[in-house]
Amino acid sequence: MVTDIAARTGSSLRYLPHLRIQRVRRRHTKDKEQIGKERATLIMLVRNRELNDALKSMRAMEDRFNRKFRYPWTFLNDEPFTQDFINYTTGMASGKTYYGLINKDQWSIPHHIDQDKVKANMETMVSKNVIYAGSMSYRHMCRYNSGFFYRHPLLANFKWYWRVEPGVEYFCDIDYDVFEYMRVHDKVYGFVMAMYEYLVTIETLWDSTKEFIRKHPQYLASDNSLDFFVDNHPPTKSGEKEITGNYNLCHFWSNFEIASLDFWRSQAYQDYFSYLDSVGGFFYERWGDAPIHSLAVGLFLPKTKIHHFGDIGYRHPPYSRCPQDVESHQSGRCFCSRRDHFDDDGYSCLPRWWNVAGQSVGAGIKQLD
Secondary structure: OOOOEEEEOOOOOOOOOOOOEEOOOOOOHHHHOOOOOOOEEEEEEOOHHHHHHHHHHHHHHHHHOHHHOOOOEEEEEOOOOOHHHHHHHHHHOOOOEEEEEOOHHHHOOOOOOOHHHHHHHHHHHHHOOOOOOOOHHHHHHHHHHHHOHHHOHHHOOOOEEEEOOOOOEEOEOOOOOHHHHHHHOOOOEEEOOEEEOOHHHOOOHHHHHHHHHHHOHHHOOOOOOHHHHOOOOOOOOOOOOOOOOOOOOEEEOOOOEEEEHHHHHOHHHHHHHHHHHHHOHHHHOOOOHHHHHHHHHHHHOOHHHEEEOOOOOEEEOOEEEOOOOHHHHHOOOEOOOOOOOHHHOOOEOHHHHHHHHOOOOOOOOOOOO
C-alpha cells in the first residue's frame, strides 16, 4: 500500500482513497492547465538528493517540449519527498505535479529469493568489475521499472507516459504532441537509442524468456521483432509457438521511453514479469528493465507498433544522438554536435533495427545497403 503521496493539482487537491495526501502550496495554478489532449504524464523515478539533476532534465524537457502542452509530471521515490524537492520541481513544471511513495514490497527482496546466493553472486560479479554489480538499490530500481511503476495509483488514470531520467538532455524542439502521434499512428512503444546489453548481467534471461513462450505461446505475435534479437532469424509467423536462436543482446535503451501504459498492464506482460520475477534473475544476476521491456514489446507486438523517434536529439551519459539533417540545425530546431552521434557507434543496434523494421532511419542517416 502506498503510504504517502503529495499531489499538486490545478485548483484543488486530488484525494485518492485510502492514501494520505501531503498538501503542497499552490502557486500560479491557473497557468498550469493541460494543453495537450492525451491522458499522458512525464514520469521520473528519482531521489531527493538528485534534485539538481531532476531540475536539469525538467528544464530541458519544458523548454523543448512541455511548455507547449503542459502535461503533468509524476515523481516516484522509495523515500518521502522533501518539501524542497516538491517546491522546486513544482516551480519548474509547466503542468501539474504529483509525488508518490513506492510500496516497500515493490522495493525489497521477495521472500522466495535465496539471499545467500544473491550475496555470493554479487561478490562474483564485483570481482569481474561488472557495472552496478554490488548495488542492491540498482537491482530494486530495475525490478521496479520492469514490473511495478505502471501499477502506481498515481498512474491509474493515464494511458501514456514519457520516462525522463535525472541528468539527461534534449537537444531539439519538439513541436508536435508525441503522445497524440503514438495514438493516431497506432504505436505502442517509442525509443531513441538501441544498444547491446552486458551478457554477464542477463546470462539466463533469454532462456527464461524462451521457457515463458513455451508455456504461453498465445502471447507470441506474428511479424514480431525476433529478427532484431536473433541474428539471421525471420520474424515469427502466425501459428508458431516458440522462439529459437541465440539472443544477440540488442535492446531499446529504456531511460528514454514514450509508451502505452496499457501494454504493461496487459495480461501478457503481467504474466511475463511474474514469471521472470519468480526465477530470481533480478537479484541472482542483474537483469535490467531495458532488455526486459525490449523483449516484451519485441515479441508480444508486431514490429509496426514500435517507433524510433529519429527527430529527437537526446543525451543520457555517456551516449548522445543528434539528428543529422541540415534543416534541423539551420532552422535552429536542434542544437547539438552532429559528430557526437551514437547511431553509427559500434555499440549501437540502431542500424540493425532500421534494417529489420523497414523504417526510415534517423534524420539524415544513410540507409544501410
